Amino acid sequence: MPETVLQVDDLKTYFFTEAGVVRAVDGVSFSLTKGKPLGLVGESGSGKTVTALSVLGVVPRPGKIVSGKILFEGENLLEKTENEMRGFRGKRIGYVSQDPNSSLDPLFTVGNQLSEVVTTHEKMSKEAAREKVVDLLRLVRIAEPETRMRAYPHELSGGMRQRIAIARALASEPDLLIADEPTTNLDVTIQAQVLELLRALQRELDMSLILITHDMGIIAEMAEEVVVLYAGRVAEVARTAEIFAAPRHPYTAALLQAVPRVDRKRPLVPIGGNIPNLITPPSGCRFHPRCAYMIDRCVSEIPPLEAIGGGREVSCHRWKELELRGSS
Amino acid sequence: MNSKETQYTRRSAGQWAVAWRRFKKNKAGLAGLAIVASFAVLAIYGLLLDPVPARSFGCLYQGCTNLPPFVDSAHPLGTENSGIDVWNEIIHGSAGDLYVGIGATLISVVIGLLVGAAAGYRSGVSGAVLLGLTQIFFVLPVLVIILLFAKIFLFLVAQGLALSLIVLTLGIFGWPLFAFIARGEILRIRELEFVQAAKSLGASGSRTLFRHIVPNLLSPIIVLSSLAVAANIITEVVISFLGFGDPTTSTWGLIIQEGFDHIDSSWWVAFFPGIAVVICVLGFNLLGDGLSDALNPRLRE
Amino acid sequence: MGSLLNYIIRRILFAIPVFLAVSIITFLVTNAAGDPVQIVRLGIRNLNPAQLKAIQDYFHVNEPLYTRYFLWLADLLRGNLGQSLYSGSVAGKVVPWIGSTLELQIPAVLLALAIGIPIGIYSAKRQYSKSDIAVTTTAIFGISMPTFWLGINAILIFSLYLRWLPSFGAISPYPPWWWGNIYTDQLAHIIMPLSVLTFVSLAAIVRLIRSSMLETLRQDFVLAARASGISDFKVTYKHALKNAVTPVVTVVGLTFGTLLGGAPALETTFGWPGLGYEFVLSATILDLPVVLGITMIISAMVLAANIVTDLVYALMDPRVRL
Numbered sequence: 001m002p003e004t005v006l007q008v009d010d011l012k013t014y015f016f017t018e019a020g021v022v023r024a025v026d027g028v029s030f031s032l033t034k035g036k037p038l039g040l041v042g043e044s045g046s047g048k049t050v051t052a053l054s055v056l057g058v059v060p061r062p063g064k065i066v067s068g069k070i071l072f073e074g075e076n077l078l079e080k081t082e083n084e085m086r087g088f089r090g091k092r093i094g095y096v097s098q099d100p101n102s103s104l105d106p107l108f109t110v111g112n113q114l115s116e117v118v119t120t121h122e123k124m125s126k127e128a129a130r131e132k133v134v135d136l137l138r139l140v141r142i143a144e145p146e147t148r149m150r151a152y153p154h155e156l157s158g159g160m161r162q163r164i165a166i167a168r169a170l171a172s173e174p175d176l177l178i179a180d181e182p183t184t185n186l187d188v189t190i191q192a193q194v195l196e197l198l199r200a201l202q203r204e205l206d207m208s209l210i211l212i213t214h215d216m217g218i219i220a221e222m223a224e225e226v227v228v229l230y231a232g233r234v235a236e237v238a239r240t241a242e243i244f245a246a247p248r249h250p251y252t253a254a255l256l257q258a259v260p261r262v263d264r265k266r267p268l269v270p271i272g273g274n275i276p277n278l279i280t281p282p283s284g285c286r287f288h289p290r291c292a293y294m295i296d297r298c299v300s301e302i303p304p305l306e307a308i309g310g311g312r313e314v315s316c317h318r319w320k321e322l323e324l325r326g327s328s
Numbered sequence: 329m330n331s332k333e334t335q336y337t338r339r340s341a342g343q344w345a346v347a348w349r350r351f352k353k354n355k356a357g358l359a360g361l362a363i364v365a366s367f368a369v370l371a372i373y374g375l376l377l378d379p380v381p382a383r384s385f386g387c388l389y390q391g392c393t394n395l396p397p398f399v400d401s402a403h404p405l406g407t408e409n410s411g412i413d414v415w416n417e418i419i420h421g422s423a424g425d426l427y428v429g430i431g432a433t434l435i436s437v438v439i440g441l442l443v444g445a446a447a448g449y450r451s452g453v454s455g456a457v458l459l460g461l462t463q464i465f466f467v468l469p470v471l472v473i474i475l476l477f478a479k480i481f482l483f484l485v486a487q488g489l490a491l492s493l494i495v496l497t498l499g500i501f502g503w504p505l506f507a508f509i510a511r512g513e514i515l516r517i518r519e520l521e522f523v524q525a526a527k528s529l530g531a532s533g534s535r536t537l538f539r540h541i542v543p544n545l546l547s548p549i550i551v552l553s554s555l556a557v558a559a560n561i562i563t564e565v566v567i568s569f570l571g572f573g574d575p576t577t578s579t580w581g582l583i584i585q586e587g588f589d590h591i592d593s594s595w596w597v598a599f600f601p602g603i604a605v606v607i608c609v610l611g612f613n614l615l616g617d618g619l620s621d622a623l624n625p626r627l628r629e
Numbered sequence: 630m631g632s633l634l635n636y637i638i639r640r641i642l643f644a645i646p647v648f649l650a651v652s653i654i655t656f657l658v659t660n661a662a663g664d665p666v667q668i669v670r671l672g673i674r675n676l677n678p679a680q681l682k683a684i685q686d687y688f689h690v691n692e693p694l695y696t697r698y699f700l701w702l703a704d705l706l707r708g709n710l711g712q713s714l715y716s717g718s719v720a721g722k723v724v725p726w727i728g729s730t731l732e733l734q735i736p737a738v739l740l741a742l743a744i745g746i747p748i749g750i751y752s753a754k755r756q757y758s759k760s761d762i763a764v765t766t767t768a769i770f771g772i773s774m775p776t777f778w779l780g781i782n783a784i785l786i787f788s789l790y791l792r793w794l795p796s797f798g799a800i801s802p803y804p805p806w807w808w809g810n811i812y813t814d815q816l817a818h819i820i821m822p823l824s825v826l827t828f829v830s831l832a833a834i835v836r837l838i839r840s841s842m843l844e845t846l847r848q849d850f851v852l853a854a855r856a857s858g859i860s861d862f863k864v865t866y867k868h869a870l871k872n873a874v875t876p877v878v879t880v881v882g883l884t885f886g887t888l889l890g891g892a893p894a895l896e897t898t899f900g901w902p903g904l905g906y907e908f909v910l911s912a913t914i915l916d917l918p919v920v921l922g923i924t925m926i927i928s929a930m931v932l933a934a935n936i937v938t939d940l941v942y943a944l945m946d947p948r949v950r951l
Contacts, residue, residue: 018353058855082861090858095858102849105868107875107946116867117857152947168857268870382731463643464650466883467935469927472908476920477658479912483671484663533941565775566894570909588781588898595785602778610773617769 004071004235005176005208006055009033013047013054020279024050024063025231032176032225037202037209039223039240041255042214045275047232048212049098052178056095057085073175080296082212091121094169096179100162100186104153110164111149114171121172136167141197154213159190163197180212195222216327217257220244228252231276231286234305237313245326248314251287283319293322347547350622357618363611372424380413382420382578390417397596406512408583408597418604420578424610428495428579429561434552440506441549447507450512458511462504470501470564478572490574494567499562509552511578513545553618558609565605576604580605636943643823644932651928654703656698659917672915673714680714687711687918701838705925710917713911719922723904727926730896730903733822733886738881740823741830744771746874749830753873754865754938764835771832777894780825782900787821794821797900807901830888837880842873872918875945882938 009029015022025047032038040048053059055070057077070077077088089095094096096102105113114136115129124132130149132140137145140163153161162182164318167178179198181190198220202209211222219226219240226243228251236249247253257269273290276282288298297317316322351357353572374382386408397406397414405414447458482490518524518541560573567573568581575582580601587598659665668749670676676684685691689700704711710719752764788796795807799818807817845851846869854864892905900906904923911919943949 053852053856056856058852061854086858086860088858089856095853095856096852097849102852105850105854105872106948107871108868113854116859116863119857120860120863154948161651168853171857300696440766460646464647467886467928467931468651468654469886469924469931471887471892471929472893473654473658474924475893475908475912476655476924479915480668483668509834562775566777566891569775569777570894570897571913584778584781591781591784593790595789598778598781599785602781604772605778606774610770613769613773617910 002036003034004031005034005073006053006210007069007071008051009069010269011054011061011070012052012053012066013063014066017062017279022278023281024278026278026281027055027068028229028232028234030237032208032210034175034208035206036225037211037223037299039219039226039256040210041214041219041226041228042235042251043069043214043271043275044228045231045278047178048214048229050178051229052095052210055178056089056093057082058089063318077314081289086120090117090169091172091175092175094171094174094177096162096169096177096182098181098184100158100165103165104238105163106153108152109149109174110151110153110156114149114164114168117168117171117187128327132171139170139201140164140167157190158186159194162186162194166194166197166201170201170205174207175208175263176210177202178212179208181214182211183218184213198229216244216255216263228255231281232284233315234313235287235315237305237311239311241311242312243326247324247326248308248312248319248322249316250291250293250322250324251285253326254290257325258325259327285315293303293318329527347622351618352605354621356614357622360611360614360616360618363607364615367422367426367608367611370419371426374419375423380416382417383412383576384416385411387413394590395602405600406594406596408586408594412586414585414597414600415591416584417578417583418580418601420599421580421583422604422608424491424516424577424579425561425564425605428491428564429557429612431492431495432498432502432560434557435496436502436556437506437549437553439499440508441545443503444507444510445514448511448518456561458507461507464499465504471566474498474501474563475570475572477588478567482574490627491577491579494564494573498563499546502556502560505556506549506552510545513548514541517541517544522550547619551616551620552621554612554619558612558616560606561609573629593604630803631945636949637940639934642941644936648929648932649702652702652925653698655921655924655928656701656914659921660694660697662687664690665917668919669915671715672913675716676714683712683714684917710922714916714917715914719918720819722907722919723922723926724943726902726904726907726923727930730889730892731907732799733819733826733896733901733903734885737823737826737830739890740827741834742881746838746870747832747833749835750837750842750865750870750873751774752839753842753846760892765839768832768835768839771829775894776825776828776829778896779829780822780895784824795816799902809821820897820902826888830884833884834877834881837877838873841877842869842920845869847871864884871945874930875942876936878942878945882935885934885938889927889931889934892927 008031008126011025011028012023013025027048028051030040035317036189037308040051050063053063054065055072055077057080058137059065065078068078072088072093077085080088104110104257111130111133113127114133115126118124118129118132118136133149134145137148142148142163145298148156148160151163154300156164160270166179169179177198182198183194186194194228195218198209198211209222211218223240225238226239226240228243229250234246235251236243237246243252244256244290247256251271254269258271271290276286276289283299283303285291285298285303288294291298295318301317303314303317307313310321350357362437387395390411392400392403392407393411394409395403395407397404399406403413403415407413441560443458453475476499478494481493481497485493510596564579564582565584569585569588571585573581575577583601584598584605587596587601591598644900659668666676666681666684669684670728673680687701689697692700708720710723713719713722733823748764752761755761767852784796787794795818797803799815800811801807801814801818806814808814846865851864851869855861856869889905892903893909894905895901896903896906897909904927908923908927911923
């Protein structure tokens with residue numbers, strides 16, 4: 001029986017802004033098997049990042065976790081105090097954020113910032129911390145770690161900075177690593193290197209990995225299982241191979257149509273319309289204004305997230321009748 | 329989110345309406361607007377109706393000099409040593425000080441926009457020169473130079489023009505910040521995708537300027553103008569207080585100076601006009617802050 | 630650290646054209662309007678021969694305008710600030726005034742920073758709370774007030790009504806001393822002007838720190854640091870604080886310029902024998918050598934303050950040392 005490392009249950013995280021309540025995450029549920037890579041995919045504004053920040057308990061103001069459960073190795077993180085949470089953040093759950101250009105403090109050296117994290121999680125001498133930092137830099141394949149330690153972030157390349165952010169997330173060998181669009185702001189060649197590094201580290205350290213992305217191509221390469229988010233809700237959950245072969249949700253199908261492929265000729269179909277306003281989200285199924293298969297019921301009734309066998313789940317009234325095209 | 333998206337929202341008529349709606353919710357900003365409007369009304373009342381002429385010594389002959397406040401309803405805020413009515417001076421002073429504050433700011437804005445636009449369109453050498461110039465003006469002890477300027481030139485102009493000379497001086501020394509902001513905005517906006525796109529579609533230079541650049545430039549300039557009016561009023565008050573201003577036109581600084589000379593016998597002469605200064609400057613500062621919140625929503629949550 | 634030295638040298642080199650520009654503006658203001666002797670006559674009707682000679686020597690009136698400027702500048706750089714039209718050499722008179730101006734300005738800036746930084750951070754951390762609103766309201770009143778008018782009110786209350794503190798000068802001209810001896814006497818004199826100046830600069834600094842801190846707390850690296858388990862306290866007081874204060878350092882340098890610019894009004898109000906008060910007195914009687922001397926000294930001080938703050942900035946932010 002595979003062990004579940006993280007289980008998110010009906011999570012709701014809202015932002016209480018002047019303009020109204022933004023329901024950024026509105027009832028998201030999924031679970032993650034120990035030692036496996038999971039992809040969290042969706043357009044920007046679908047609630048991917050907010051879900052990750054909720055797991056870490058660092059939702060910025062004016063956001064608030066309203067209800068739900070986040071079970072990490074059986075413990076509900078939402079019942080933890082701020083002090084107890086610090087035993088999870090960075091220690092048992094690592095986080096790599098989107099933009100390596102802004103995720104490191106520009107005024108301190110890389111070594112200073114890494115050893116700060118190392119000593120936060122484990123009491124050790126300065127010398128030991130320095131050695132640990134050197135090891136970490138080696139782990140993320142940085143050459144000449146002793147020299148690099150003394151560099152300031154602006155003296156390094158974007159790819160190098162992202163490696164350092166990864167090293168920071170790995171500082172105390174976490175059980176789970178959350179990487180939030182780790183390659184979005186990097187050059188294409190560097191993207192491949194960073195992804196390769198993440199994949200290798202995940203296997204080497206036997207970590208669970210949540211990879212957040214909007215890119216189905218990255219999902220295909222990196223993830224074994226996929227959770228598709230749309231406008232703060234789960235649209236579909238499935239194993240990667242299955243979702244590419246036979247998507248069950250019209251939104252997933254639309255995402256796949258929007259991915260360019262070199263190996264075959266077919267028209268790219270962009271998804272029409274925009275991600276909905278989450279202060280007054282569409283009634284019923286949130287995807288209905290953009291959905292080609294919309295019926296009256298989609299407007300009036302919220303589709304439940306149904307288990308449809310084989311570990312797959314989908315939230316669509318018409319999943320049985322639709323014949324959706326995959327990408328293979 | 330894409331960082332360009334967050335830093336930049338294209339302004340259109342709709343966006344001004346949104347900004348106004350946001351501004352209406354901001355109590356401090358509205359208070360600022362109300363204060364500014366009240367002083368404008370006061371100034372117009374003094375200029376047009378002129379019930380008691382400015383700096384009128386009428387009281388001197390009726391024996392009501394040095395009258396404390398709140399005792400005589402004809403002189404609600406008292407009178408000064410030579411019989412000048414304090415409330416009447418506050419009314420006439422608001423015309424004088426608004427003239428200096430707003431007039432000088434307008435001059436600064438016009439010069440600043442012209443210089444900034446020139447430098448923004450020809451980046452390179454002129455940009456560096458402008459940058460150097462603004463730095464000089466930052467370092468210059470502007471107030472000291474203005475005092476020197478006012479002292480020397482006031483001797484040389486007709487007395488009725490003295491206040492206008494101060495407007496001109498403050499305006500001339502106040503433009504560099506506007507130029508700096510204008511140049512920065514123009515450089516930034518020119519590089520944005522939709523402007524580049526409009527250009528590649530064959531939009532003319534002047535069309536780009538008026539459709540895209542001017543509307544985007546307006547919001548920082550408006551905010552900065554409101555704050556500049558506040559600063560200019562304070563500077564005028566200082567100039568008059570030190571006796572470097574126009575002794576024939578009513579300004580708040582002038583009556584404060586007269587009050588300070590007799591501070592031990594009649595405190596109200598310096599006190600109440602000062603309150604007027606604080607409220608008026610506060611009004612422009614609140615207005616500026618409110619406009620800044622309304623026009624740059626990304627700074628708010 | 631070679632790049633830092635490089636930066637210092639460049640910064641000082643940049644100050645030279647700025648200083649020249651200031652000197653040109655100052656010189657033109659007093660000369661472009663006409664013959665300086667005529668200007669002085671507007672203030673002093675009956676110039677005696679010694680005064681006439683002093684002013685002619687100072688401006689080298691027999692030369693053409695640009696030669697006059699260079700001769701004046703050369704005198705200035707040699708430390709020859711000319712003769713006051715009333716008494717003695719300007720250079721000799723000015724030195725004690727510099728001291729007493731700095732005696733007021735430097736403690737005011739330091740106090741305002743020491744009090745303003747914690748208040749600004751506190752306010753930003755509790756944005757929109759009651760205490761934050763109290764702080765921001767006080768601060769916006771503070772920046773809306775002419776410094777000298779606050780001084781007048783302080784004099785009204787503490788000198789004229791309560792009679793606790795002296796209202797004029799830096800020291801009593803003769804005994805009895807305030808509070809016993811000559812040192813407490815000086816203390817009694819400085820309390821009011823220093824508090825007034827501190828309050829007004831404090832208001833500006835609190836506003837700067839608060840908004841800079843709000844901006845910083847929204848940055849990715851703050852979130853990333855929190856997400857890697859670093860305590861909120863350390864994130865705030867190590868990372869966010871340094872990032873929020875760094876840009877403010879430059880602004881403080883600029884504020885120092887405004888403060889010195891405000892010196893004439895403040896020093897006049899309290900009769901404080903500094904550069905500002907003497908400037909006003911000398912300008913009123915058109916003692917031009919003194920007025921020009923003070924203007925150039927204040928400019929040089931503002932420039933020096935800017936260089937110092939830029940250096941502090943460079944030490945704090947590695948990105949500017951390029």
